[in-house]
Amino acid sequence: MVILPYMKHGDLRRFLIATRYGDIPMFVPHQSLLCFMIDIAAGMNYLSSQGFLHRDLAARNCMLGDDLRVSVADFGLSKKIYSSNYYRQKLAIRVPIKWLAVESLSESVYTTKSDVWSFGVTMWEIVSRGRTPYPGVHNHELLDLLLSGHRLTPPEECDQKLYKVMQSCWDKEPNRRPGFGELGETLKGLLSELPVLEASLEASYINQGLEAVSSVAASLEPQTDSGRRWENVYLPAPVAAAAARDEYVEEENGYLKSTV
Known part of the structure; x- marks a missing residue:
């Protein structure tokens, strides 16, 4: 059994x-984006230190x-790594093609360094504010592009x-x-090179956006309980609709059944 804390903002x-x-619109300071990356790197560093591969970091x-x-x-x-420092997938499963390292796609091999590759893609997602990686590229086209150096x-x-x-996360040599x-x-x-942003100001920038969108959602949907607190409603209808746009239409949402 794994017990996880409730994450209010999804x-x-x-x-x-x-x-x-x-x-x-919500303003998220560049400092906050870097902090997101630092938090993820810390979590992945702990996971790898315990001998685990994530294989679906995004x-x-x-x-x-x-x-x-x-x-x-x-x-x-x-996966837990025991006697070796890698894992080779043999069964056909759904995998996140556009986040996989080139060696995972070509040889079905996973290591901590393949998780590092996925972290690089996740960094790209954060800076691009949630855009889908390799826009316009189909899953079946990706391996050839990566092998050619793209x-x-x-x-x-x-x-x-x-x-x-x-780029350092995407080196062809793990x-x-x-x-x-x-x-x-x-x-x-890199964070230390930027102006220090007060924690209260950072939270204000983001939370004001969340609260404002919550108000919009509250005005659009009937309330059965006037005392209910709005939680995890920063995704208004226009944002939900954006997921259906071509930019976000992926083969099985980025997953493809494969033996990799």
């Missing part, structure tokens, strides 16, 4: 999408708590130093990719 991807769509599988801290979740594909391009407003960190501990320290270094 998954990180939906939160990020809500910052771009909806009637009430913004949709990271949860945002009431304190605006991010926790890694969804361990449905995770990688995700930097999102708009992405700092060049941060993009280089992402042993040349940084570990999660190193990634966390690198991201903290």
Whole structure:
């Protein structure tokens, strides 16, 4: 049995999408985006130190708590490594194609460094505010593109130093990719180069957006209990509709049945 805390604001991807769509725009400081990444790196560093592979790291599988801290979740594909430092998948299962490392796609091999690759894609998701990686590329086309050297391009407003960190996660040689501990320290270094943002101000920026969208939702839906507190309603109808746009239409939501 695994007992997890209740994460009031739901998954990180939906939160990020809500910052771009909806009637009430939300401003999330760049410092906050880096903090999200640092939290995920810390969680993955602990997971790997205990000998576990996540194998499904993505913004949709990271949860945002009431304190605006991010926790890694969804361990449905995770594996414990015992006698070796890798896991080879043999059975056909649904896997997140666009988040997988090139060696996982080509050789069905998973290591901590393949989780690092997925972390790089998750960083890209965070900076792009929840966009789907490799837009316009079908799952069956991805491996050939990666083998030929293609990688995700930097999102708009992405700092060049941060993009280089992402690129380091996508090195074709797993042993040349940084570990999660190193990634966390690198991201903290980038955060230290930015102006210090007071925690109260950071929370105000985000929570005002959440509260405003909650008010919109409350005005659109009848209340059966006037005293009910609105929870996890930062995703208004326009945001939900955005998930149906071509940008978000994926083969099985990014998963494809495979032996990888």
